[in-house]
Amino acid sequence: MAELTPPPHFLRALVAADQARGAYGGRVVTRFPPEPNGYLHIGHAKSICLNFGLAAEFGGVCHLRYDDTNPETEREEYVAKILEYVRWLGFDPGKNIFFASDYFGKLYDYANYLIRHGRAYVCDLPDEEISRQRGSVSEPGTNSPYRERSVAENLDLFARMQAGEFPEGSRVLRAKIDMANPNFKMRDPLLYRIKFAHHYRTGDTWKVYPFYDFAHCLSDAIEKITHSICTLEFENNRELYDWILAACDIEDPPHQHEFARLNLTYTVMSKRRFLRLVNEGYVEGWDDPRMPTLAGLRRRGVTPEALRALADRVGVAKANSVVEVELFENLLRDDLNGRAPRGLAVLRPLPVTLTNWPADRVDRIEAPLFPADLGVPGSRTLSLGQKLFLDRSDFAEVPPKGWHRLAPGGEVRLRHGPVVRCDEVVKDAAGEVVELRCSADLATLDGRNPEGRKVRGVVHWVDAATAVPAELRLYERLVNVEKPTADDFLQELNPRSLEVVRGLVEPAVVAAGASAHWQFERLGYFFRDPAREGVAFNRTVTLREGWTAEEPPKAPSEAGSGKAAPTKPAAETAPVAPNAAKALDPEVAARRDALVAAYALPDAVARVIAAEAGTDALFRAAAVTGKPTSVAVFLANVVVGELRAAKADPAAVDGAALGRLVARVDDGTLGAAQARKVLSVLLTEGGDPDTIIAREGLAKVSDPAQIGAWADAVIARSPAEVARYQAGQKNLVGFFVGKVLAESGGRADAGATQRVVGQKLG
Numbered sequence: 001m002a003e004l005t006p007p008p009h010f011l012r013a014l015v016a017a018d019q020a021r022g023a024y025g026g027r028v029v030t031r032f033p034p035e036p037n038g039y040l041h042i043g044h045a046k047s048i049c050l051n052f053g054l055a056a057e058f059g060g061v062c063h064l065r066y067d068d069t070n071p072e073t074e075r076e077e078y079v080a081k082i083l084e085y086v087r088w089l090g091f092d093p094g095k096n097i098f099f100a101s102d103y104f105g106k107l108y109d110y111a112n113y114l115i116r117h118g119r120a121y122v123c124d125l126p127d128e129e130i131s132r133q134r135g136s137v138s139e140p141g142t143n144s145p146y147r148e149r150s151v152a153e154n155l156d157l158f159a160r161m162q163a164g165e166f167p168e169g170s171r172v173l174r175a176k177i178d179m180a181n182p183n184f185k186m187r188d189p190l191l192y193r194i195k196f197a198h199h200y201r202t203g204d205t206w207k208v209y210p211f212y213d214f215a216h217c218l219s220d221a222i223e224k225i226t227h228s229i230c231t232l233e234f235e236n237n238r239e240l241y242d243w244i245l246a247a248c249d250i251e252d253p254p255h256q257h258e259f260a261r262l263n264l265t266y267t268v269m270s271k272r273r274f275l276r277l278v279n280e281g282y283v284e285g286w287d288d289p290r291m292p293t294l295a296g297l298r299r300r301g302v303t304p305e306a307l308r309a310l311a312d313r314v315g316v317a318k319a320n321s322v323v324e325v326e327l328f329e330n331l332l333r334d335d336l337n338g339r340a341p342r343g344l345a346v347l348r349p350l351p352v353t354l355t356n357w358p359a360d361r362v363d364r365i366e367a368p369l370f371p372a373d374l375g376v377p378g379s380r381t382l383s384l385g386q387k388l389f390l391d392r393s394d395f396a397e398v399p400p401k402g403w404h405r406l407a408p409g410g411e412v413r414l415r416h417g418p419v420v421r422c423d424e425v426v427k428d429a430a431g432e433v434v435e436l437r438c439s440a441d442l443a444t445l446d447g448r449n450p451e452g453r454k455v456r457g458v459v460h461w462v463d464a465a466t467a468v469p470a471e472l473r474l475y476e477r478l479v480n481v482e483k484p485t486a487d488d489f490l491q492e493l494n495p496r497s498l499e500v501v502r503g504l505v506e507p508a509v510v511a512a513g514a515s516a517h518w519q520f521e522r523l524g525y526f527f528r529d530p531a532r533e534g535v536a537f538n539r540t541v542t543l544r545e546g547w548t549a550e551e552p553p554k555a556p557s558e559a560g561s562g563k564a565a566p567t568k569p570a571a572e573t574a575p576v577a578p579n580a581a582k583a584l585d586p587e588v589a590a591r592r593d594a595l596v597a598a599y600a601l602p603d604a605v606a607r608v609i610a611a612e613a614g615t616d617a618l619f620r621a622a623a624v625t626g627k628p629t630s631v632a633v634f635l636a637n638v639v640v641g642e643l644r645a646a647k648a649d650p651a652a653v654d655g656a657a658l659g660r661l662v663a664r665v666d667d668g669t670l671g672a673a674q675a676r677k678v679l680s681v682l683l684t685e686g687g688d689p690d691t692i693i694a695r696e697g698l699a700k701v702s703d704p705a706q707i708g709a710w711a712d713a714v715i716a717r718s719p720a721e722v723a724r725y726q727a728g729q730k731n732l733v734g735f736f737v738g739k740v741l742a743e744s745g746g747r748a749d750a751g752a753t754q755r756v757v758g759q760k761l762g
């Protein structure tokens, strides 16, 4: 990805102006101030990029400051993780790592400084009373009865608060500002409270703890921060920030500047809500790949580059807005496109046997790791043997209109491999497709595309002998609604946010090890999960927006969805046959039931035949002379379409002849392409299949002498390939077989051709 000049924004302009007029002696010091009470999220990434980015741009430094002034929620575990993720994002605070808790002593001194100057006082009112006396938008607040305590009394009381002499909540230290100030924050705000909690770094030393407003500005001052950048909700606090620094007589004080926080659609973004998701078991942990935490995103396969690109792209605004998560997904695709090598994986394996491929033949295919236009070098070797797997979603027994993938009698190209034709669909007793028997067109190996060969679909596949089982974890959005509501977000969780599929991947993908990015062709970008044992890949993002074509139709969602806790992986969804749920016309249903009962036909095939009385009758007539299941598949997948195209009446077709034609395919006399030729003659002129086969010379040829003659012609025309073959490029045998088959007009038997070519080439 090319480094773009970051777009201008108001903070950059402001820092530039400060530096130009010599403010802070030209120094630029920013800070990123996380509270170590949870893991960083994608919103923090924006703040990190902004603070570290500005410092780098202006020759300054950015501090990492743990804002750990609240003893109850902070933990060492989070401290380490925050630093790890700042570094992962590509930024290094170096030695500039600080803790606000290290300033507790200095902050206590500043509090006493304010008391001595009559700028702060100890107030004994209970919390509720303090709130009540604060007034409203239209009315000023009421002065506390303790406001005019003497400096001596205040110093004494504050010291005894720290000594632990008073119970928690009994007294607070307040700034003495103005109870009528239109800004509520300025109405004698609280600076310190009594707390007997144990702090993870300072232990039990402190009995009083500062509030954010007091601690933050002074921490900035202590570190000589110049630009204190925070999110918009602190806009009203700025006046107090400035007041405290002035009241403490800080020289050359830092200034606070606010920008809009990052919000994303379909994303919950707050540590408080993450805690609920984790603690109540809706996700597996802070680093669950569905979480928008940096830990979760990293495990999912999101890159620091994509996060930095997002920060640049959304820019820095003065008004809150919600960024569409699709913008981020597109930036992620842009980044992964150039870095994720391509591999082959199959989500739901469907066994395929190449019937014309010798059992012991294994071709090695050198396949590039990246598409040519990216210009990234590298390749891996794929094996292709007699048995392989396709994705179940790439096969349809009854293909819908416009189907480019595999169907009975149809062809597709295997990615980097040959064109294959589906000759036979094998099913189990339940009618489930358990295997496809296909023939490979050897003339199309090595990516060749002989003239006149039109194959629209390219499908992914894996070699059965070498593929590696893998857990493929497919993620959907964690919440179902664009803008999750603050308190009800648990009701809005997507119960299908995770689907675990046991699939197969090509071996090179596993050999690359953990934490590797891959693009599984047509399925999406995946990342080998470093935190999971065995071979598991998280889908980082699909290849295109809203891309679901690869996924089988999902079962209808269960009632009351949304409330279920998606802790457990959703059950593996079985593919559902297209149209399975459509109600049938009762007459059609009766015919379908009769066909299934009498011939044990699979439902999907029986439906097509039963759709009309004419095709039903044609099938019954043909099933007398041909094997019923073969007749049914040929009728449903080939004949029905031809009849429709020719607007022909099934009653005009000779059923017995059609049955004999199918028998010729079954007994090996005819190839599928030749069977179609015979059929077209049957439909237009009628006649007997055997006569047509003989007259047109369509029968398969197995005679070695005849095939040998075709082979000689091919070899004579291909001196260059012969030389390469003899020089050791043995996989060219596929090239020759394909050429010989073409020479024969498709009549040569593939197996016999293979043998003859092998002998001829020696």
Ligand code: ATP
Pocket (backbone or CB within 6 Å): 032, 033, 034, 035, 036, 042, 043, 044, 046, 047, 229, 230, 231, 260, 261, 262, 263, 269, 270, 271, 272
């Ligand atoms: P959350 O509300 O998600 O728990 P927080 O603001 O409490 O976050 P802090 O640890 O206090 O988390 O935040 C550290 C810094 O990150 C602060 O400067 C804060 O303004 C900034 N920040 C937090 N969330 C976002 C966000 N969504 N977009 C940009 N900056 C953010």
Ligand code: MG
Pocket (backbone or CB within 6 Å): 035
């Ligand atoms: Mg916070």
